[in-house]
Amino acid sequence: MPQLIAPDVRLHASFLEAMTEFAAEEFLGRTLARELVEHAPTWHDPAGFARYVGTVLADDSADTYWYVDGATFLGRILIRHGRLLPPDDLAGHIGCGVRPSARRRGHATGMLRAALPHAFDLGIDPVFVTCDTANTGSRKVIEAAGGVLEGERGGKLRFWVGGGGSESGGGASSMAWKNRRSAP
Ligand SMILES: CC(C)(COP(=O)(O)OP(=O)(O)OC[C@H]1O[C@@H](n2cnc3c(N)ncnc32)[C@H](O)[C@@H]1OP(=O)(O)O)[C@@H](O)C(=O)NCCC(=O)NCCS
Numbered sequence: 001m002p003q004l005i006a007p008d009v010r011l012h013a014s015f016l017e018a019m020t021e022f023a024a025e026e027f028l029g030r031t032l033a034r035e036l037v038e039h040a041p042t043w044h045d046p047a048g049f050a051r052y053v054g055t056v057l058a059d060d061s062a063d064t065y066w067y068v069d070g071a072t073f074l075g076r077i078l079i080r081h082g083r084l085l086p087p088d089d090l091a092g093h094i095g096c097g098v099r100p101s102a103r104r105r106g107h108a109t110g111m112l113r114a115a116l117p118h119a120f121d122l123g124i125d126p127v128f129v130t131c132d133t134a135n136t137g138s139r140k141v142i143e144a145a146g147g148v149l150e151g152e153r154g155g156k157l158r159f160w161v162g163g164g165g166s167e168s169g170g171g172a173s174s175m176a177w178k179n180r181r182s183a184p
Helices: 009-023 030-038 046-058 107-121 136-144
Strands: 003-005 062-069 072-080 094-098 127-132 148-153 156-161
Touching (some): 009 046, 009 062, 030 094, 072 107, 094 107, 107 136, 136 156
Antiparallel strands (some): 072 094
């Protein structure tokens, strides 16, 4: 059954396969675009991959989780720590992607649902999530996780997801390895 894990060097082969799939897409997200420049030249090598994973784990601006099924990397989701985002912020607290070969199987929905308690544990409540107006898949994922549409700005739909104080909040993070350290 798919689950969120902290980035882990043991996923090396599957991570690289997934990144090859992402990199072949027309639109590269900000994170991948940066990683392709900074890390892709060396992440095929085990030592380079270990450096990359260490960099992700040490990033104080966001917590990154990988969504995996056994040894298969399915996708990733990151929670940006800024709690008070400027009104014109377009990215929101959450960024996520499911590898192209694993899409339309409910993984993004499962991944966002699983990640929200971690955001609540960080004190982010409600969580601000955006998607491109034309991104039907992303919109459905956010709505399935309880996202309430605020409106549209700058070509993005803006949603808020609350509930950290209720059933899903507090204690949900068995992997509070990082959240506790970096809570704002
Ligand atoms: C958007 C994205 C995360 C969806 O991932 P996914 O694992 O395919 O999503 P799910 O399988 O959980 O699908 C959720 C719903 O959206 C629908 N959906 C998914 N992709 C869709 C698409 N391209 N067009 C229309 N509907 C789509 C699914 O059919 C499902 O609908 P349902 O609830 O009515 O059954 C994935 O396509 C992706 O990584 N895209 C590139 C990066 C991106 O856009 N990230 C989101 C920005 S934060």
